Structure formats: C-alpha cells, structure tokens
Amino acid sequence: GAVVSQHPSWVICKSGTSVKIECRSLDFQATTMFWYRQFPKQSLMLMATSNEGSKATYEQGVEKDKFLINHASLTLSTLTVTSAHPEDSSFYICSARDLLTTKYNEQFFGPGTRLTVL
Amino acid sequence: GENVEQHPSTLSVQEGDSAVIKCTYSDSASNYFPWYKQELGKRPQLIIDIRSNVGEKKDQRIAVTLNKTAKHFSLHITETQPEDSAVYFCAASTNAGKSTFGDGTTLTVKP
Numbered sequence: 001g002a003v004v005s006q007h008p009s010w011v012i013c014k015s016g017t018s019v020k021i022e023c024r025s026l027d028f029q030a031t032t033m034f035w036y037r038q039f040p041k042q043s044l045m046l047m048a049t050s051n052e053g054s055k056a057t058y059e060q061g062v063e064k065d066k067f068l069i070n071h072a073s074l075t076l077s078t079l080t081v082t083s084a085h086p087e088d089s090s091f092y093i094c095s096a097r098d099l100l101t102t103k104y105n106e107q108f109f110g111p112g113t114r115l116t117v118l
Numbered sequence: 119g120e121n122v123e124q125h126p127s128t129l130s131v132q133e134g135d136s137a138v139i140k141c142t143y144s145d146s147a148s149n150y151f152p153w154y155k156q157e158l159g160k161r162p163q164l165i166i167d168i169r170s171n172v173g174e175k176k177d178q179r180i181a182v183t184l185n186k187t188a189k190h191f192s193l194h195i196t197e198t199q200p201e202d203s204a205v206y207f208c209a210a211s212t213n214a215g216k217s218t219f220g221d222g223t224t225l226t227v228k229p
Binding site: 032034042043044045046049091093097105106107109110111112114 | 149150152159160161162163164167207211212213214215216217218219220221222
C-alpha cells in the first residue's frame with residue numbers, strides 16, 4: 001500500500017515551453033501533497049504544499065505564477081512549470097500523506113521527474 | 119521556520135564498521151524525525167523514523183536516537199555493508215506534515 005506515482009519520469013523541453021508533472025496516490029487518499037525540487041548533489045527543497053480543494057501554499061522564494069499547482073482530487077496533484085528555462089532543470093519529487101494510516105507524519109514519495117530544459 | 123543541520127557531509131567507513139550521522143533542528147514544534155536513504159536518481163526511501171515521545175528506536179542494524187531537549191537526533195548503522203553506500207537525509211516534521219531536510223550525508227562503505 002501507500003504507492004505514489006509520477007508522470008512523466010523524465011522530460012526534455014525547449015526553453016519557453018510549459019511542462020506539466022502529475023503526482024498520483026494510487027491506493028490511498030491524500031489531502032496533502034508536497035512538491036520538492038532537488039538539484040544535483042543537493043538536498044530536497046520544499047517548493048509548495050498542495051491541499052485538495054484549496055490553493056497551494058508556496059515556500060519563500062518560489063514563484064507561484066511560474067510553478068502552478070493544482071490539487072483537484074484526493075489522488076491527483078499537478079505541477080506545471082510555465083515558461084521553463086534551463087535553470088529550472090532539476091529533479092522534481094512529490095510526496096503524499098495518507099489520511100487513514102498516518103503513521104504520524106510519514107510521507108510517501110513519488111519516483112521523481114527529471115526535467116531538462118534546453 | 120525550521121532549520122535542520124546535518125553532519126558530516128561525507129563519511130567513508132570500512133565494511134563492518136559503524137557509521138553515525140548527526141542532525142540538529144531548531145523548531146521545538148517538530149515532532150517527527152525520519153531518516154531517508156537515496157540512491158542516485160531514485161526517490162528517498164524511509165529507513166527509520168522516530169517520534170518526539172521516544173528516545174531511541176532500533177531496527178536490525180539501524181538505530182536512531184533523539185534528544186528532544188538538545189534538539190538533536192542521530193542515525194547509527196552497525197556492521198555496514200557496501201550496499202549501505204548512498205546519500206542519507208535526516209528530516210524534521212511538524213503536525214502539518216511539512217518536512218525540512220538536512221543537506222545529506224554521502225556514505226561510502228569500502229569492501
């Protein structure tokens with residue numbers, strides 16, 4: 001149980017285009033999902049907290065108009081990187097909390113999406 | 119906000135030796151402390167966690183200790199094996215579920 005998927009696993013796009021990344025909880029309901037970004041050899045940096053049915057909460061320094069987050073259902077959150085630039089190239093990972101079996105605050109991570117902007 | 123510091127950034131041990139990684143946190147509201155192992159290009163994998171009402175937890179070769187007063191917690195790996203080589207992250211989390219990660223420790227276990 002507690003499986004989180006992400007799609008796509010990798011994407012290459014041209015500078016100026018937009019890219020959408022999906023995060024799904026496959027076998028549980030997640031009221032809260034988190035989006036992280038991880039640059040090579042660095043830690044996971046929280047970008048935003050995505051709550052089902054409400055606006056996402058962005059961390060300081062993260063542009064909400066550039067990183068659009070939608071959490072329309074208890075099993076799906078999407079991150080759209082708008083007008084992507086090479087500096088947005090990174091590993092994007094989502095995580096989700098299981099409402100019913102919250103082992104304290106345990107999060108379940110998706111496999112990540114490698115974004116490369118040319 | 120929460121600030122998590124992790125040391126050392128790199129750690130090299132001989133197979134069979136023990137490895138210890140230490141973290142400190144700043145927010146007294148943090149009450150959940152997971153440790154993750156991450157291999158290159160993969161998702162973080164939870165290896166052990168501890169809650170703020172517990173001082174120590176052990177799972178086979180892995181143990182975690184928590185000193186709530188001093189706001190620090192440590193990961194102990196005994197009888198290390200080459201397959202333990204990876205990057206390890208500590209994290210501190212509040213009831214809101216938001217986690218702050220340490221900068222990571224690259225552990226190398228030499229055969």
